[in-house]
Amino acid sequence: MLRKLFRFKGGVEPVTHKSASAQAPIGKHPLPSQLILPLHQNVGARAIPCVRVGETVLKGQRIGAADGWISAAVHAPTSGKVLAIEDRLATHPSGLSTLSVIIEPDGLDTWIERRPLDYATLAPDEVRKALRDAGIVGLGGAVFPTHAKLSAAKSTAMEFVVINGAECEPFVTCDDLLMRERAEDIVHGASIFRDLLEPRRVLIGIEDNKPEAAVAMRRAVETLGFDFEVVVVPTRYPTGAAKQLIRVLTGKEIPSTRRSPEMGVQCFNVGTAYSTWRFVAFGEPLISRIVTLTGNVKIAGNWETLIGTPFGEFVAIGCPKPDTGGFLMGGPMMGFEIPGLSAPVVKACNCVIVAATPLFPPPRPEMPCIRCGACAHVCPHELQPFELYRFSRAKKFDKTIKLSIDECIECGCCAYVCPSRIPLVRYFRFAKSEIAARRKETEKAAATRFRIEGRKKRDERMKAEKAERLQKATAKTSGAGDADATKRALIEAAVERARLQRETQAAKNAETAGNRETALEKNPAVRPNDVAG
Amino acid sequence: MSRDRIHTMRFISPPYLSQNKSVRSLMVKVLLALLPGVAVYACLIGPAILLQMVIASATALFAEAAMLKLRGKPLGPFLSDGSALVTSWLIALTFPPIAPWWLTVSGALIAIVIAKHLYGGLGQNPFNPAMVAFAACIVSFPALMSQWPSVTLDTRFTDQILAVLGLSRNLDALTSATPLDALKTALRISPETPIATMLSDTKIYGLAGGRAWECVAAAYFLGGLWLLRCKVIRWHAPAGFLFGVVALSAACWFFDPGRFASPLFHTFSGGVLLGAFFIVTDPVSGCASDMGKMIFGFSAGILAYTIRVFGGYPDGVAFSVLILNVCAPLIDLLTRPPVFGMKKK
Numbered sequence: 001m002l003r004k005l006f007r008f009k010g011g012v013e014p015v016t017h018k019s020a021s022a023q024a025p026i027g028k029h030p031l032p033s034q035l036i037l038p039l040h041q042n043v044g045a046r047a048i049p050c051v052r053v054g055e056t057v058l059k060g061q062r063i064g065a066a067d068g069w070i071s072a073a074v075h076a077p078t079s080g081k082v083l084a085i086e087d088r089l090a091t092h093p094s095g096l097s098t099l100s101v102i103i104e105p106d107g108l109d110t111w112i113e114r115r116p117l118d119y120a121t122l123a124p125d126e127v128r129k130a131l132r133d134a135g136i137v138g139l140g141g142a143v144f145p146t147h148a149k150l151s152a153a154k155s156t157a158m159e160f161v162v163i164n165g166a167e168c169e170p171f172v173t174c175d176d177l178l179m180r181e182r183a184e185d186i187v188h189g190a191s192i193f194r195d196l197l198e199p200r201r202v203l204i205g206i207e208d209n210k211p212e213a214a215v216a217m218r219r220a221v222e223t224l225g226f227d228f229e230v231v232v233v234p235t236r237y238p239t240g241a242a243k244q245l246i247r248v249l250t251g252k253e254i255p256s257t258r259r260s261p262e263m264g265v266q267c268f269n270v271g272t273a274y275s276t277w278r279f280v281a282f283g284e285p286l287i288s289r290i291v292t293l294t295g296n297v298k299i300a301g302n303w304e305t306l307i308g309t310p311f312g313e314f315v316a317i318g319c320p321k322p323d324t325g326g327f328l329m330g331g332p333m334m335g336f337e338i339p340g341l342s343a344p345v346v347k348a349c350n351c352v353i354v355a356a357t358p359l360f361p362p363p364r365p366e367m368p369c370i371r372c373g374a375c376a377h378v379c380p381h382e383l384q385p386f387e388l389y390r391f392s393r394a395k396k397f398d399k400t401i402k403l404s405i406d407e408c409i410e411c412g413c414c415a416y417v418c419p420s421r422i423p424l425v426r427y428f429r430f431a432k433s434e435i436a437a438r439r440k441e442t443e444k445a446a447a448t449r450f451r452i453e454g455r456k457k458r459d460e461r462m463k464a465e466k467a468e469r470l471q472k473a474t475a476k477t478s479g480a481g482d483a484d485a486t487k488r489a490l491i492e493a494a495v496e497r498a499r500l501q502r503e504t505q506a507a508k509n510a511e512t513a514g515n516r517e518t519a520l521e522k523n524p525a526v527r528p529n530d531v532a533g
Numbered sequence: 534m535s536r537d538r539i540h541t542m543r544f545i546s547p548p549y550l551s552q553n554k555s556v557r558s559l560m561v562k563v564l565l566a567l568l569p570g571v572a573v574y575a576c577l578i579g580p581a582i583l584l585q586m587v588i589a590s591a592t593a594l595f596a597e598a599a600m601l602k603l604r605g606k607p608l609g610p611f612l613s614d615g616s617a618l619v620t621s622w623l624i625a626l627t628f629p630p631i632a633p634w635w636l637t638v639s640g641a642l643i644a645i646v647i648a649k650h651l652y653g654g655l656g657q658n659p660f661n662p663a664m665v666a667f668a669a670c671i672v673s674f675p676a677l678m679s680q681w682p683s684v685t686l687d688t689r690f691t692d693q694i695l696a697v698l699g700l701s702r703n704l705d706a707l708t709s710a711t712p713l714d715a716l717k718t719a720l721r722i723s724p725e726t727p728i729a730t731m732l733s734d735t736k737i738y739g740l741a742g743g744r745a746w747e748c749v750a751a752a753y754f755l756g757g758l759w760l761l762r763c764k765v766i767r768w769h770a771p772a773g774f775l776f777g778v779v780a781l782s783a784a785c786w787f788f789d790p791g792r793f794a795s796p797l798f799h800t801f802s803g804g805v806l807l808g809a810f811f812i813v814t815d816p817v818s819g820c821a822s823d824m825g826k827m828i829f830g831f832s833a834g835i836l837a838y839t840i841r842v843f844g845g846y847p848d849g850v851a852f853s854v855l856i857l858n859v860c861a862p863l864i865d866l867l868t869r870p871p872v873f874g875m876k877k878k
Contacts, residue, residue, distance in 0.1 A: 008873070009873075012552070014550050014552075015550075170550065243873070243874075247873075253873055253874035253876070254874055255872075255873070255874030255875055256874070258874075326544055328544060328549065332547070332548060332549045332550045333547060333548040333549075333550065334547050334548070335547060335549075336544070336547065337544035355544070355549075360544075360549045360550070363551070364555065365607075365610050367555075367556050367610060367611075367614065367655070367656075368654065368655045368656035368657065369656050370556060370616075370655065370656045370816050370817050371656065371816045371817055371819075371821055372559070372816040373767075373816060373821045373822070374554075376821060376822070380873065381872055381873035381874075382870055382871065382872045382873045383872055383873075384821065384822075384869065386821065387821075403869075404872045404875070407872050407873060407874070407875075410547075412547050412548035415546075415547075415548055415551070416548050416550060416551055416552055417551075417552050417554065418551075419554045419555050419556050419558070419559055420555075420556055420656075421551065421555070423545070423546045425546055425547060425548070426545065426546035429546075
């Protein structure tokens, strides 16, 4: 292509293991015996259940309503009966439980009335709201609510919308297959993002190990007559991380302190574009996704799977071999071990790798860091992981902040190359969680201090007013009151009162903001950054 | 619900893939890269070097095992990591091959016990252990550390072995000054003779950096290039070091060719090429960033030349490296590269 590509520093090139699951076309996973739908499948607030136990639901019916702006709805993936609304094992490395709606399918798969969204006539905000209520979230793995990413920054004109088809994680092929088979839907979806964000260019980035996908996407763009640019980028992990792909395609580097629209870019995964179009054109909310099943299985491939399918039933279709030892969700670089086979496929689940010892040999013993610097050379965010490691280990968290630990996207490149086999990402996660806890603590303390000071001021003011009243009373009785001066004093007192009220309100707001952030941290998405596959 | 939990504890923290590199494989490659130098050394200078390497390795491994035991660390992974062997080989290669056995043993003990384990073992030592050993021994036993076998007199292997075992009666007959030492002495004795005339004596000075020694240096150079190709080391520290030596020696040579030897002589004599590829490249005691590595190497090169030409010791590599080891953390602090998205345009 003519477009000049940029390079991000670092990155690694692990064996991709992609061919096994990329041979067969996308299959349709059969209806499971039960569906478990966690209400918290997005970054932000958990959805509020809006069905009752025992109620009959239709396919596509909303069962969890979005709670606030940074939230997304949850829908019934098939028709059936609500068996329970209770805590179930979450699809999360912690192994904790999360509030879920359990649905027993009736086998009829009856759709609710589907209405395409007339988005050409709707106000942009109405479209955003509709996307939120359709449960559309980023399907690259970060599950950030898509509608919340569809507003341009007020200060900066939108330059680029980047559609992420890089899929850099080894083993994962769901985006590859989606692009090969359903390219036109993706391009249509991208056009909706374009209409809402009005960028100068739409760039579709695909790694050069997916030539068929690139051809299909180019053809789709041509057929539909859009001026989008399909750009083939070099295969290099983590090109599929939003910031890295943006860097490669546009040359812009987005620091963690800024949001990409402020720099004129926004990035969406191809799967997100696809589900957006399915909703806009066909009225289908997000109830299924393509999931790669690969690794130690007899049949590897990609399956269009209903959200909520328990992993036990999902992996059965691939016939795991007898020497299986664990199941990973996501890729081998950033994924996690599924805590149990009763946990369900969620919106964030792009891939399940059936693990076995030959594929993932047990880690060799950890050795001391010899400061070889290999980690620093592969860090795509140009950090010094060996220094971060030293300070994380010594619990000198202030130093880790100074060394920009907030920039770490936990891509795992550092640990991948470490000759001493140090699980660096684990140390960084530890440091980050400690820092987050401390920040929350400080915020709480500040809010408390603010409240106490406010109260002190209030007390003083009341005392002063009392004294004033007393004085006035004496003045009145003496009969020598200046009417103007009294009026002025009254106005001044009122202004002061209003100011104090404002301050108290601000303190309260700060506190609620703190709480909201706590909720954000508890996102089920597992990954803090938008890494597509 | 708990019955279907399947955490295997194998997959605690991603990534679950790793490159097939380990501390051991890095160290083994360093040892392999030293082999050409060792071979040339044994052929041209004297096979006693092989005996010294055995003595140094055995002592180092024994000291390593003892210290690990005392510190309550597992022996297996640490003894087999190869780091003690690299240290001991460097000691053998920098000490005179006909030094008495107990000097080599002391060197290895100082390196492993004091310079390495008393500071916390692998990865924790602020100083290059082999250079600490060299500096300690040359300060404590200057005479013994200056007894180099003569390359002009064809010394027999048995004589060298006897010397190592401390049984040699006519040690003086075996030894002669190294080219660097010889040049220094010659310059002091006859300050009027131009240096080019002295260096034309190829019996001592060879063609570039001393008879036989220049071949050893060339072999180290080849080994170093191989390490670069294998990406065990990066080019920044060696390039900085060689540039430091060459730049300063060229400046002095240009200023007064009668008193200062050429950059070629300085590059191929003494420990410059061994130091460039095997000593200033030590990751633990060196700098981490590329810029830091370059500054570290360059400063060490400048210092090495300064000490060797203007200082009291025949060569300056060990002292310059130790001095730069002290500066490494500061250099790292000052050369930390900017992170993604925080660069100044």
